[in-house]
Amino acid sequence: MNIPLIDLKAQYESLSKELNEATLGILSSANYIMGKTVLDFEKKFVNYIGVKHAISVGNGTDALVLALKAMGIGKGDEVITTPFTFFATAEAISAVGATPVFVDVEKETFNIDVTKIEEKINSNTKAIMPVHIFGQSADMDEINEIAKKHNLKVVEDACQAIGGKYKGRNIGSLGDVACFSFFPTKNLGCAGDGGMIVTDNDEIATIARALRTHGSGENGQKAYNLLNNIEEEVQTAEGANDTVYNPLKYYNYLIGYNTRLDAIQASILNVKINEIDNWNAKRREIVSIYNEALQNNDLVTPVAKDYNEHVYHMYILQSENREEIISKLKEAGIATGVYYPVPLHLQKVYKDLGYKEGDMPVAEYLSHRTFAIPVYPELTKEQVDYIISKIK
Missing domain, CATH: 3.90.1150.10 (Aspartate Aminotransferase, domain 1)
Incomplete structure (x- = not known):
C-alpha cells in the first residue's frame, strides 16, 4: 500500500464536478483578474472568520508582507516571532526591512512561549507575530495583554490554521490583523498560490488593498489621502474590467506590489470553503x-x-x-x-x-x-x- 503525506488527487476527485464547472466558468467568462468571483470569495471569507475586511492576495507570504507594510512596520523596527515555523514568517518581517526577534516555543504545543516574550521587548519592538502552528492557536489572551501593555500590534500568522478556534473565537479574529495561505496542501487550498489578509481595522484594510495592486487606482488614492490627512473626492471607474482595461490603474499613489488572487483560484476556493x-x-x-x-x-x-x-x-x-x-x-x-x-x-x-x-x-x-x-x-x-x- 502506498499512502502519500497529502493526497490532492483524492480531494479533487471528491469535488471534481463542482471544481470543473467553477474553473471552466471563469475561462469562458474571460474575467481573469479580480472581478466578481474574487469579491464573492472575499465576502464568504469575511463571514466565515467574522471580521470586517478580507483582502485577497497572491500567496500567504505576500499576505504577511502587506499586513506588516500596511501597519507601517519597516526599517529599524523589530517584530517578535517564533523560530519553529516555515521560513515565510520571518522572511516577511525581513522583506519590509524589519528584524525578526525569535522567542522559543512550548514543547507540548510547538507554539510561541508567551512567558518569554516580554524579555525580548525594547523600544524598537513594533509587533508580535504568533504562528498558530500546525493548526492550533497560540495563547492569544496573553499575547494580546502583552501587546496592549507595550503598545504593540499583533499579526496572526494563521496560514496553517483555517477553521481553528481559540476559546470559541475564530482564529483570524484574535489580533489586529491575520494572514492565511491557500497553498494547495493547506486545509483550504487552491490549485496554485493564494492568500488572504483579514482585519477589523479600516485603515489597515485600505492600505493593504492599495498595496496589492501597485498602490494605484481608487484604493491607492484612498490610502494616499488617509496617510496624508487629505479629504477629497476619490475617483472611481464603474464597470472597469481589470483583465482588459481599467483607466485608474495608471495613477499611482504608493509604492506597492503586484499580488492578486487569481479569479480561477477564487472560483476553486468558493467551492472548497463550503467543505x-x-x-x-x-x-x-x-x-x-x-x-x-x-x-x-x-x-x-x-x-x-x-x-x-x-x-x-x-x-x-x-x-x-x-x-x-x-x-x-x-x-x-x-x-x-x-x-x-x-x-x-x-x-x-x-x-x-x-x-x-x-x-x-x-x-x-x-x-x-x-x-x-x-x-x-x-x-x-x-x-x-x-x-x-x-x-x-
Missing part, C-alpha cells in the same frame, strides 16, 4: 484514532489545549528514533515529513543576527524529534489502520 468545517472535523476524527492507538511506546503524540479547536494541518509525532521510524515507514509505502529540520534562528540567512545553538533549546530539541504522518480527510479506515500497524 472546510467537515474536512477539519474528519481530521480530528482521524487524530482521535491515532492518539488512542499510539500510546504505550516512546512516541509523543500532539497535545491540544482543551480551550482550542485544533484543525491538524499536520499530525506531528515526536521520537528519539525519528530517522529509523521514517525509514521503516518509507519501506512500507507510507510518506512522512519533517517539520522543521532547522529552526529559523539557525538558518544561514540569519547568521548575522548572532543566534547560536542553545539559544532556543526547545525549538532545537523539536527539530531533531518531530515528524508528520498522513492526516488528510480523504484517508480511508483501511489506510489509517495500516499506518497505525506499521508504526507499531
